[in-house]
Amino acid sequence: MKTLKYIFAIAILSISFVSCSSDKDDDPIISNPVEGLNKIYEFTEADHSVEIYTEKTSLEVGYNEISIRIKDMTSDKYITNAEATWMPMMHMETMSHSAPHSMLSNAEHNTVYKGHIVFQMASNATEYWDVTLNYNLNGQAVTETHEVSVIQPADGLKKVQVFLGSDAVKYVLAYVNPKKPQVAINDFQAVLYKMEDMMTYPVVENYKVTVDPRMPGMGNHSSPNNQDLTYNAATKMYNGKLSLTMTGYWKINLKLLNESGDVLKGEDVTESNPESSLYFELEF
Amino acid sequence: MKSTINVFPLRAIRVGFLWFAMLCGAFMSALYAQENPADSLKLINLSEVVVISTGRQLDHQKQRKPLSTLDEFLESSRSINMVKRGAYAWEPTMNDMASERLAITIDGMQIFGACTDKMDPITSYVDVSNLSEAQIGSGQQGAAFGNTIGGGINLKLDKSNFKPTGCNGSLESAFESNNKMRVFGGELNYSDEKFYLNTDGIYRKADNYKTGGDEEVKFSQFEKYNFSVNSGYKLAEGKSVSATLIYDEANNVGYPALTMDVSLVRAVIGSVSFNQDTLFGNFSNWESKVYYNTIKHVMDDTKRPDVLIHMDMPGWSETAGFYTQANFNKEKNHFFFKLDGFYNKSYAEMTMYPTNSNEPLMFMLTWPDVRTKDLGFYAKDHITFEKASLKLSTRLAYHSNTVADDFGLNSLKIFYPEMEKTNTRFLKSFSAQYHKMLNDFHFNGGLSYGERAPSVSEGYGFYLFNSFDNHDYIGDPNLKTESSAEANVSITYKKSIFEITATANYFRVFNYIIGVVDPSLSTMTIGARGVKIYNNLEYTQLFNASLSGRYNISNAFKLTGNVSYHRGVDNDGENLPLISPISYRSALDFYKNQFSASFSVEGAGTQTNYNPAYGETKTAAYATLSASIGKRFFINENNLFVKAGIENILDTYYSSYTDWNNIPRMGRNFYLTISYSIN
Numbered sequence: 001m002k003t004l005k006y007i008f009a010i011a012i013l014s015i016s017f018v019s020c021s022s023d024k025d026d027d028p029i030i031s032n033p034v035e036g037l038n039k040i041y042e043f044t045e046a047d048h049s050v051e052i053y054t055e056k057t058s059l060e061v062g063y064n065e066i067s068i069r070i071k072d073m074t075s076d077k078y079i080t081n082a083e084a085t086w087m088p089m090m091h092m093e094t095m096s097h098s099a100p101h102s103m104l105s106n107a108e109h110n111t112v113y114k115g116h117i118v119f120q121m122a123s124n125a126t127e128y129w130d131v132t133l134n135y136n137l138n139g140q141a142v143t144e145t146h147e148v149s150v151i152q153p154a155d156g157l158k159k160v161q162v163f164l165g166s167d168a169v170k171y172v173l174a175y176v177n178p179k180k181p182q183v184a185i186n187d188f189q190a191v192l193y194k195m196e197d198m199m200t201y202p203v204v205e206n207y208k209v210t211v212d213p214r215m216p217g218m219g220n221h222s223s224p225n226n227q228d229l230t231y232n233a234a235t236k237m238y239n240g241k242l243s244l245t246m247t248g249y250w251k252i253n254l255k256l257l258n259e260s261g262d263v264l265k266g267e268d269v270t271e272s273n274p275e276s277s278l279y280f281e282l283e284f
Numbered sequence: 285m286k287s288t289i290n291v292f293p294l295r296a297i298r299v300g301f302l303w304f305a306m307l308c309g310a311f312m313s314a315l316y317a318q319e320n321p322a323d324s325l326k327l328i329n330l331s332e333v334v335v336i337s338t339g340r341q342l343d344h345q346k347q348r349k350p351l352s353t354l355d356e357f358l359e360s361s362r363s364i365n366m367v368k369r370g371a372y373a374w375e376p377t378m379n380d381m382a383s384e385r386l387a388i389t390i391d392g393m394q395i396f397g398a399c400t401d402k403m404d405p406i407t408s409y410v411d412v413s414n415l416s417e418a419q420i421g422s423g424q425q426g427a428a429f430g431n432t433i434g435g436g437i438n439l440k441l442d443k444s445n446f447k448p449t450g451c452n453g454s455l456e457s458a459f460e461s462n463n464k465m466r467v468f469g470g471e472l473n474y475s476d477e478k479f480y481l482n483t484d485g486i487y488r489k490a491d492n493y494k495t496g497g498d499e500e501v502k503f504s505q506f507e508k509y510n511f512s513v514n515s516g517y518k519l520a521e522g523k524s525v526s527a528t529l530i531y532d533e534a535n536n537v538g539y540p541a542l543t544m545d546v547s548l549v550r551a552v553i554g555s556v557s558f559n560q561d562t563l564f565g566n567f568s569n570w571e572s573k574v575y576y577n578t579i580k581h582v583m584d585d586t587k588r589p590d591v592l593i594h595m596d597m598p599g600w601s602e603t604a605g606f607y608t609q610a611n612f613n614k615e616k617n618h619f620f621f622k623l624d625g626f627y628n629k630s631y632a633e634m635t636m637y638p639t640n641s642n643e644p645l646m647f648m649l650t651w652p653d654v655r656t657k658d659l660g661f662y663a664k665d666h667i668t669f670e671k672a673s674l675k676l677s678t679r680l681a682y683h684s685n686t687v688a689d690d691f692g693l694n695s696l697k698i699f700y701p702e703m704e705k706t707n708t709r710f711l712k713s714f715s716a717q718y719h720k721m722l723n724d725f726h727f728n729g730g731l732s733y734g735e736r737a738p739s740v741s742e743g744y745g746f747y748l749f750n751s752f753d754n755h756d757y758i759g760d761p762n763l764k765t766e767s768s769a770e771a772n773v774s775i776t777y778k779k780s781i782f783e784i785t786a787t788a789n790y791f792r793v794f795n796y797i798i799g800v801v802d803p804s805l806s807t808m809t810i811g812a813r814g815v816k817i818y819n820n821l822e823y824t825q826l827f828n829a830s831l832s833g834r835y836n837i838s839n840a841f842k843l844t845g846n847v848s849y850h851r852g853v854d855n856d857g858e859n860l861p862l863i864s865p866i867s868y869r870s871a872l873d874f875y876k877n878q879f880s881a882s883f884s885v886e887g888a889g890t891q892t893n894y895n896p897a898y899g900e901t902k903t904a905a906y907a908t909l910s911a912s913i914g915k916r917f918f919i920n921e922n923n924l925f926v927k928a929g930i931e932n933i934l935d936t937y938y939s940s941y942t943d944w945n946n947i948p949r950m951g952r953n954f955y956l957t958i959s960y961s962i963n
Contacts, residue, residue, distance in 0.1 A: 171369065183648060184694030185701060217638040218593065222806035225698055239862050242699045245747070245808065248638065248646035 371633020381434030541944030599632030753899030861898035
């Protein structure tokens with residue numbers, strides 16, 4: 001019994017020790033909020049510079065999480081009161097349009113302005129994307145526009161769908177998570193926007209997207225316990241569950257339903273209809 | 285919930301069969317009543333022993349076909365049937381129950397196959413050259429070897445055991461015409477009172493076999509070799525250590541009934557034991573053993589034509605264990621105690637290669653690194669009375685399964701989001717067996733209860749394809765413990781020249797584990813009909829009865845026969861799969877002056893009780909004839925034994941209920957065995 005008590009005592013001590021030390025470990029992570037991200041652009045002006053970070057090494061068609069830092073050259077510090085906003089624009093030969101995007105927010109780390117843009121298409125020789133940034137620098141309103149390059153994902157997989165629903169509304173549905181799919185029940189996340197006009201893409205709320213993952217290479221094998229994507233007002237995204245029973249190429253067949261349950265886009269997968277017209281692709 | 289109408293005519297069958305048996309017995313006993321009883325006090329046990337040993341000279345004549353595969357030996361047992369997926373690695377079944385419900389050990393060692401498709405029953409990891417006998421216990425009488433429902437089989441290794449025989453050796457070879465099987469074997473032994481060393485090796489290579497009517501069964505070839513070393517050293521009088529090492533490897537094994545073959549199966553089996561004649565004064569035959577075995581099994585479909593998706597399916601199984609056992613005698617009580625335990629690690633994976641080579645490989649864990657721990661205690665008391673005896677036994681075991689691989693755990697959580705990593709059970713077994721002798725009659729009756737944990741596949745299998753019913757199977761970690769209540773009875777009438785036995789047993793298996801179709805699930809294997817999830821049926825009933833007899837016509841001629849009936853239904857009265865139809869076997873053996881001959885018939889009735897839901901079709905009745913002759917020659921001190929025979933003389937085209945996908949059996953086959961032993 002006595003030894004048992006000692007063992008317990010040691011166990012409790014070591015737990016408290018571990019928890020103490022892990023608290024301390026958090027500090028250096030806070031000090032570098034862009035750790036693990038790639039700096040894809042740095043625009044240097046006379047008195048300040050703008051750094052643009054993403055998880056990937058370039059901007060791609062589909063959902064892009066973007067982090068922006070603005071450095072004041074005079075104080076050599078990243079500013080925290082920029083109140084930054086942005087506006088992506090596609091310049092085509094005959095017309096221009098914007099892209100669905102979130103607001104920029106520095107709530108997570110006060111030096112990092114974070115948001116996402118869903119690029120519907122890639123830039124090419126004659127058509128290009130630019131992003132206009134508005135922010136305050138030492139009380140001065142600054143507006144600058146930078147051209148950015150948007151490429152098709154190297155894997156060629158479909159992660160964004162731009163389509164006309166049966167209600168004659170144009171929608172943009174983009175895959176967000178899982179970034180690293182597992183053979184498991186994955187947390188599935190997507191964003192849904194509609195196109196009001198060339199410049200306005202509001203978030204669509206309270207619709208539903210049904211989920212039917214399939215492996216076309218395996219006789220359209222499917223998986224159980226998937227959960228439809230439903231709207232989460234806090235994140236302004238759609239959350240669901242995605243079961244993947246093995247690694248490989250998966251086609252996630254989807255169907256978009258409005259609040260009253262009308263199908264706006266997509267079909268059920270059946271023997272005679274192996275795939276839906278609304279889908280994402282993934283490989284792992 | 286369940287209807288109470290019991291349409292199952294078990295009772296009627298049982299009663300009918302018993303009446304038949306008794307009538308036969310009475311009739312026969314009337315005929316031979318004038319014969320004198322010779323032995324009488326020898327206990328008759330429901331358990332059975334199949335003699336295998338090839339090296340021992342005296343046994344040779346008794347075997348109709350020496351150097352046949354172990355599978356064929358086991359099949360000659362009246363309580364064992366073999367499920368066949370090809371010419372090799374048959375799966376033993378007992379009382380119509382297969383691997384998961386049996387406890388099969390090699391010299392007391394727990395070994396678990398590494399193949400998710402049951403292509404490697406552990407009987408495939410030893411060869412006849414290693415073994416002296418197979419000890420068979422029906423139902424809970426097999427619980428000495430482990431937790432079981434259907435029974436236990438222990439394959440006993442052949443050892444010299446300090447017999448002062450000195451040096452001896454033998455060379456053996458056999459050839460079979462049908463599949464051109466070549467067998468080469470040999471053994472070299474040394475044994476004195478202080479030390480022994482047994483070594484043996486055997487090599488078999490067979491091509492595709494041909495059915496009756498000369499149709500070739502593609503992918504039925506195999507090649508296998510097996511080496512073993514056994515050694516013992518006497519530390520002092522009544523005290524010895526011994527060690528065993530078996531290496532078994534098979535390559536290019538075809539499974540015509542399956543979609544895949546096996547490119548490699550390798551088993552290394554080793555043990556060290558300590559034996560002492562007495563312990564604490566009162567105990568005797570104290571034996572303790574530690575053992576370890578490792579198995580690698582690689583499935584392969586590269587030689588098959590028209591493979592849609594090429595797959596790699598390797599599997600590994602590793603087991604370490606121990607047991608320690610001793611006898612204790614006190615007046616009429618003969619106790620046997622055994623403490624045993626094992627730790628097993630089962631891991632299997634599947635990699636599929638997509639037709640579009642730009643897509644990534646498809647990978648899944650079919651056995652998610654399941655760690656099984658088992659600690660058991662077995663005790664038996666054999667109480668002898670005058671002309672009667674009572675055998676009481678029990679096994680109590682702690683059993684746990686843990687999924688050690690996170691990838692595998694997450695995979696299973698797709699089906700069972702709430703599942704626990706570890707599952708622990710307490711398993712119990714009790715058995716009482718009574719034997720009574722009345723004049724020339726022996727009466728045996730027993731009641732028992734036993735439990736078993738789900739197998740790795742049943743609990744944790746992930747998309748295991750079963751080509752018998754063409755379904756993918758998924759395990760259920762939350763399965764209930766399967767348990768069985770069993771009653772058995774047997775009556776033997778025995779004279780020195782004549783013997784007849786009628787036996788019957790009945791199992792009511794609760795929470796019977798079997799795959800049940802889940803129509804909501806999508807198949808993984810291309811072409812599969814559906815997905816089954818292992819499930820507990822409320823209960824099932826299994827009934828087996830057999831009548832067997834022996835008649836010594838003269839000193840040289842002996843006639844034996846056996847007929848058996850089997851029935852298995854679930855709680856809705858539906859037939860269970862793989863239940864034997866009426867089957868029979870009879871042989872006439874001749875032995876005189878080192879010359880032996882035999883003529884035998886073996887067959888089965890039409891399988892009327894089958895279940896298409898499990899992929900079964902009605903199997904037609906069949907009968908085959910076989911014959912053999914053998915002669916022993918003495919050359920100086922040594923002897924040469926030659927045996928030749930024909931199996932399936934009429935070249936019948938047939939398959940039995942156990943044959944997967946009704947793959948037809950071998951047609952006419954001539955064999956010749958030559959064995960030369962040097963003393």
